[in-house]
Amino acid sequence: MEVCKVIGNVISTNKTEELKGVSLLLVRAVDMNTMKLSSRTLVAVDTVGAGEMETVLVVTGSSARLTLISEKKPVDAAIIGIIDSIEIGGKSIFNKYEEKDISD
Amino acid sequence: MEVCKVIGNVISTNKTEELKGVSLLLVRAVDMNTMKLSSRTLVAVDTVGAGEMETVLVVTGSSARLTLISEKKPVDAAIIGIIDSIEIGGKSIFNKYEEKDISD
Amino acid sequence: MEVCKVIGNVISTNKTEELKGVSLLLVRAVDMNTMKLSSRTLVAVDTVGAGEMETVLVVTGSSARLTLISEKKPVDAAIIGIIDSIEIGGKSIFNKYEEKDISD
Amino acid sequence: MEVCKVIGNVISTNKTEELKGVSLLLVRAVDMNTMKLSSRTLVAVDTVGAGEMETVLVVTGSSARLTLISEKKPVDAAIIGIIDSIEIGGKSIFNKYEEKDISD
Amino acid sequence: MEVCKVIGNVISTNKTEELKGVSLLLVRAVDMNTMKLSSRTLVAVDTVGAGEMETVLVVTGSSARLTLISEKKPVDAAIIGIIDSIEIGGKSIFNKYEEKDISD
Numbered sequence: 239m240e241v242c243k244v245i246g247n248v249i250s251t252n253k254t255e256e257l258k259g260v261s262l263l264l265v266r267a268v269d270m271n272t273m274k275l276s277s278r279t280l281v282a283v284d285t286v287g288a289g290e291m292e293t294v295l296v297v298t299g300s301s302a303r304l305t306l307i308s309e310k311k312p313v314d315a316a317i318i319g320i321i322d323s324i325e326i327g328g329k330s331i332f333n334k335y336e337e338k339d340i341s342d
Numbered sequence: 343m344e345v346c347k348v349i350g351n352v353i354s355t356n357k358t359e360e361l362k363g364v365s366l367l368l369v370r371a372v373d374m375n376t377m378k379l380s381s382r383t384l385v386a387v388d389t390v391g392a393g394e395m396e397t398v399l400v401v402t403g404s405s406a407r408l409t410l411i412s413e414k415k416p417v418d419a420a421i422i423g424i425i426d427s428i429e430i431g432g433k434s435i436f437n438k439y440e441e442k443d444i445s446d
Numbered sequence: 447m448e449v450c451k452v453i454g455n456v457i458s459t460n461k462t463e464e465l466k467g468v469s470l471l472l473v474r475a476v477d478m479n480t481m482k483l484s485s486r487t488l489v490a491v492d493t494v495g496a497g498e499m500e501t502v503l504v505v506t507g508s509s510a511r512l513t514l515i516s517e518k519k520p521v522d523a524a525i526i527g528i529i530d531s532i533e534i535g536g537k538s539i540f541n542k543y544e545e546k547d548i549s550d
Numbered sequence: 551m552e553v554c555k556v557i558g559n560v561i562s563t564n565k566t567e568e569l570k571g572v573s574l575l576l577v578r579a580v581d582m583n584t585m586k587l588s589s590r591t592l593v594a595v596d597t598v599g600a601g602e603m604e605t606v607l608v609v610t611g612s613s614a615r616l617t618l619i620s621e622k623k624p625v626d627a628a629i630i631g632i633i634d635s636i637e638i639g640g641k642s643i644f645n646k647y648e649e650k651d652i653s654d
Numbered sequence: 655m656e657v658c659k660v661i662g663n664v665i666s667t668n669k670t671e672e673l674k675g676v677s678l679l680l681v682r683a684v685d686m687n688t689m690k691l692s693s694r695t696l697v698a699v700d701t702v703g704a705g706e707m708e709t710v711l712v713v714t715g716s717s718a719r720l721t722l723i724s725e726k727k728p729v730d731a732a733i734i735g736i737i738d739s740i741e742i743g744g745k746s747i748f749n750k751y752e753e754k755d756i757s758d
Contacts, residue, residue, distance in 0.1 A: 239574070239593040239626060241560070246430035248345070250399055253423030254389050254409045262343070262399070264374070264430060270576070270591035279374035281343040281399060285566050290432070295562055295574070295593060297624045300404045300508075300612045300716075304624035305566045312401045312408035312422050314343060318624050319565030326558035326576060328602070350534035352449070354503055357527030358493050358513045366447070366503070368478070368534060383478035385447040385503060394536070404508045404612075404716075416505045416512035416526050418447060454742035456657070458711055461735030462701050462721045470655070470711070472686070472742060487686035489655040489711060498744070508612075508716045520713045520720035520734050522655060551678070551697040551730060553664070582680070582695035597670050607666055607678070607697060609728045612716045616728035617670045630728050631669030638662035638680060640706070 241268045241321065242296045244288050248281050256311050263288060263317060265296055273331060282315035283308050293332060295319035345372045345425065346400045348392050352385050360415045367392060367421060369400055377435060386419035387412050397436060399423035449476045449529060450504045452496050456489050464519050471496060471525060473504055481539060490523035491516050501540060503527035553580045553633065554608045556600050560593050568623045575600060575629060577608055585643060594627035595620050605644060607631035657684045657737065658712045660704050664697050672727045679704060679733060681712055689747060698731035699724050709748060711735035 242265035250262070260283050267278040280296065285307040288294050294317045302316040303309055324332040346369035354366065364387050371382040384400065389411040392398050398421045406420040407413055428436040450473035458470070468491050475486040488504065493515040496502050502525045510524040511517055532540040554577035562574065572595050579590040592608065597619040600606050606629045614628040615621055636644040658681035666678065676699050683694040696712065701723040704710050710733045718732040719725055740748040 241591075241593060246428065246435075248399065248428050249426045250423035251426055252390055253399070254411075256409060257422060264428065266374075269589075270578075271589050277373075277375050279345075281345060286564055295560065295565070297626050299626050301615060301624045301626045303405060303408070304615070304622060305568060307566075308624075310408060312405045312412075312420065314401050314403050314405045316624065318569060319562035322561045322563055324558065324560050324576065331558075350532065350536075350539075352503065352532050353530045354527035355530055356494055357503070358515075360513060361526060368532065370478075381477075381479050383449075385449060407509060407512070414512060416509045416516075416524065418505050418507050418509045454740065454747075456711065456740050457738045458735035459738055460702055461711070462723075464721060465734060472740065474686075485685075485687050487657075489657060511717060511720070518720060520717045520724075520732065522713050522715050522717045553695075553697060581693075582682075583693050598668055607664065607669070609730050611730050613719060613728050613730045616719070616726060617672060619670075620728075628728065630673060631666035634665045634667055636662065636664050636680065643662075 239295050239297050239318070241270060241324065242266060242280070242294055243268055243275060244290055244292050244294060246290070254312060260307070260311065265294065265317065268293070280315045282317050283311070283313045284317045286317055286320055288317045288320055293321045293334065295321055343399050343401050343422070345374060345428065346370060346384070346398055347372055347379060348394050348396050348398060350394070358416060364411070364415065369398065369421065372397065384419045386421050387415070387417045388421045390421055390424055392421050392424055397425045397438065399425055447503050447505050447526070449478060449532065450474060450488070450502055451476055451483060452498050452500050452502060454498070462520060468515070468519065473502065473525065476501070488523045490525050491519070491521045492525045494525055494528055496525050496528055501529045501542065503529055551607050551609050551630070553582060553636065554578060554592070554606055555580055555587060556602050556604050556606060558602070566624060572619070572623065577606065577629065580605065592627045594629050595623070595625045596629045598629055598632055600629050600632055605633045605646065607633055655711050655713050655734070657686060657740065658682060658696070658710055659684055659691060660706050660708050660710060662706070670728060676727065681710065681733065684709065696731045698733050699727070699729045700733045702733055702736055704733050704736055709737045709750065711737055
């Protein structure tokens with residue numbers, strides 16, 4: 239899985255039947271060395287009610303279909319968690335409730 | 343999924359039986375930082391009747407087989423929606439009905 | 447899928463039982479911006495009787511197993527069509543029967 | 551599979567039901583030419599009780615779901631072994647019980 | 655599939671139950687333009703009794719589980735053949751029984 243940040247959304251009305259009712263968010267991968275956004279951008283199905291600018295966990299490939307919301311759908315990326323905190327080497331490098339945030 | 347633009351098509355008459363009757367379009371990924379076309383080009387099965395130059399949603403991998411049109415077929419990329427609009431940070435960066443278009 | 451060109455073949459006698467009788471061709475991806483060969487080279491199962499130097503359609507991942515010839519085999523790339531022609535922006539950029547060919 | 555090193559962890563309380571009770575570790579791929587950490591960082595499910603700074607074996611894609619702990623879960627990376635030793639060309643280049651360790 | 659060369663092995667005693675009895679080899683992809691080793695290194699399950707320095711065929715992704723030895727195991731790469739010879743453009747560029755070998 240990858241640590242990403244929700245940066246926007248995509249609207250499509252003319253889409254395959256299986257995608258009806260699904261929320262498509264635009265997420266950008268976080269570079270875990272710098273904690274800044276990378277250029278890697280994906281369209282992911284939201285399965286947890288994520289909001290704009292939230293730091294989230296994204297699963298890709300066939301495993302994106304292994305949630306109740308995405309099962310049997312033609313999706314290759316899904317937001318499966320909202321991240322509270324990340325620690326590297328015993329030190330907090332991200333905490334949802336603090337102001338040190340991931341920037342562009 | 344990835345935001346792509348339809349740039350052309352591929353014709354193959356000598357192909358595996360499972361691909362008969364399928365429309366193969368050439369799509370190029372849109373760089374979501376610049377909104378220009380990247381160099382990444384794929385051949386994708388069309389499941390929504392997409393036209394040349396349309397901005398579309400493309401799914402890759404095994405999930406490309408999860409539509410009625412592509413199921414059980416040897417395809418690893420499918421166009422699953424025509425994109426109406428894209429917002430980043432609350433601002434519209436693409437709208438199908440406006441002239442600000444994605445360029446090469 | 448990817449547009450590739452057949453550049454050679456691979457012979458293996460000591461191989462897993464499931465691969466017996468399968469033809470393994472060496473294919474190189476075509477850079478669709480320049481129509482020249484890229485450096486990306488794969489070993490793919492031939493399912494359509496492709497010949498050396500032919501321009502072909504290659505599927506990768508689990509979908510490479512979705513043909514009669516490759517099903518249930520440990521293969522991650524398959525040639526599924528011989529390409530007749532490619533159009534970009536309404537202009538022919540490749541035609542099997544013309545001499546403007548994809549070069550190295 | 552890839553040789554990685556555990557560098558931290560990720561906490562998410564608001565996550566999809568299928569992920570409840572799962573331990574999410576942050577792993578970084580080891581560059582096998584230099585035996586230093588690369589920049590490639592993944593969030594992986596722990597299936598073997600790996601500890602911080604341990605050198606581990608990580609499987610990605612659908613195969614990450616092929617353990618008792620991860621089966622049917624929306625995960626695309628899993629720690630499936632703690633590495634004791636690595637040999638290249640008959641020479642030991644990593645041994646868990648020696649001090650020559652993989653550095654950042 | 656990819657042409658690789660066996661460069662070493664990995665030992666792990668504390669591993670997931672499904673991996674017991676499996677031989678884990680370190681393989682490095684061969685750059686098919688230069689026939690030298692690239693930097694891409696994988697840990698692959700051996701299904702054919704490959705030896706150190708042998709040139710082998712490696713399958714990745716879910717298809718790595720499609721052999722008797724690897725089925726239902728959490729593995730994403732498998733050695734499925736020992737390569738005898740490779741031809742490009744009708745010319746032999748690798749032959750197991752000759753001394754022109756792939757070097758580092």
